[in-house]
Amino acid sequence: MGEAVMFLLPDDHQKSINTAPEYVNGHDSSWFEEVIDDDLKWSFALNSVLHKGISEYQDIVLLDTKRFGKALVIDGKMQSAESDEFIYHECLIHPPLLSHPKPKTAFIMGGGEGSTAREALKHKSIEKVVMCDIDQEVVAFCREHLTANKEAFCNKKLDLVINDAKVELEERKEKFDIIVGDLADPVEGGPCYQLYTKSFYQQILKPKLNTHGIFVTQAGPAGVFTHQEVFSSIYNTIKQVFKYVVAYTAHVPSFADEWGWVMASDTPFCIEQEKMDKKIQETINGELLFLDGASFCSSTVLNKMVSSSLKNETHVYTEDNARFIHGQGVGKKSNL
Incomplete structure (x- = not known):
């Protein structure tokens, strides 16, 4: 490394x-x-x-x-x-599931630690969650050491697959209500930066969404000084593929920064505060620690500097023209 x-x-x-x-x-x-x-x-x-x-x-x-x-x-x-992962994972998984009229199936790209699956399985309407991570070792030691997710790993609704997410989506005949990108940040030499590209979103991912389907992805640092590393580009790339796109952010203490997510669909989102709070009470087992209607709606209101950058961004992710955050992967690339 x-x-x-x-x-x-x-x-x-x-x-x-x-x-x-x-x-x-x-x-x-x-x-x-x-x-x-x-x-x-x-x-x-x-x-x-x-x-x-x-x-x-x-x-x-x-x-x-x-x-x-x-x-x-x-x-x-x-x-x-451990202390603040609920912020990241609640922001990643619940907005799309709450925005969908009745989500029954979800496909998680990455998510090897099990936290994203854990949050998805809280929704009463969910019948099946496919979690596809490329790295068996990550899944194995998270399963052993992260006790908060043991119940999720044992849930009968979870279909755990060790594979390249691109290959898995291509080979599966079924479609999904929700597709989630819980991928590592795009670093040069890492295994997943190609899963942030326009061609992947357009040719592989979008065709695997059901009617009213929603895609959501983590989109990297979104602070005043960091949002142009990959966040603005991921947002602009997704805008080329989907009709309705929402970017939102939250501060994650262990990341030492504001973090970004992007949610997209060809169907308008239902993100009104009162409706979201009502759905949280009616459709989720247990209580959320961070997210409610008010906090989600406020998270979509970006400061002037970030919102201007997203509006004016022209870069589109491609295999030959990617952006990376600071860092370097050490393993071999996935077979994309």
């Missing part, structure tokens, strides 16, 4: 794992450092490193952090943390 993603340990011992993150000298406690940019790092004090290794596709680390609990790091980038 080309990035200086560091683990600072207290025992003055320095070692490295192939091209994976290095472990170097620290003082009072162990630390994980994520390199956000050439001049910016984000550090976490650690209790321990639960798992580390390089799979066929990605560099994978599972940490036990002091501030955020268990944290999944892929290719040097924080994917989710």
Whole structure:
């Protein structure tokens, strides 16, 4: 891995794992450092490193952090943390499911830790959730270590598939009410940046949506200084394929930034505050911790700088003209 993603340990011992993150000298406690940019790092004090290794596709680390609990790091980038992952996953999964008249089936691209499936399975109308992740190792150790998702992994409505999401969608004859992109951020050399391209959305994904179907994807950092890395481009690319597109953001503390999602359909969305609150009460088992009608509606109101960038963005994701966030994948690319 080309990035200086560091683990600072207290025992003055320095070692490295192939091209994976290095472990170097620290003082009072162990630390994980994520390199956000050439001049910016984000550090976490650690209790321990639960798992580390390089799979066929990605560099994978599972940490036990002091501030955020268990944290999944892929290719040097924080994917989710135990204490605040509900923000990311509620924002990803519930807006499309609440906007759909009666969602019965969902296809999750990625989502190996199980949290997105967990949230989808809270909806009473859901009959089947297909979770398709390319990396068996990610799924295996998340299943073992992330206890909050054990029930979801055992749910009979969950169809867990280890495969390339593009191949899986192409080969399946069925269509879905909801398709979710819970993919790693697009980094150069990573396994999934091609799943953010116009050709994939138009030729593979959209034909697999039922009438009134909705697509939603995580879309990377969306802060004042970061939204033009990939967020604005993903939004503009999806606009080329779908008639109705909504971008929304929320602050995720463990990401140290505002985060973005994009929801799209050829059918208008129902995102009125009162109607959404009513559907939450009627259609979801259990209580949401972060999302309600008011918070979702407010999340779609972007600040002037970000909204102007989205309006004026011209870049369209293609296989030969992609944008990447700062970072570098270490595994081999998927067979797209």
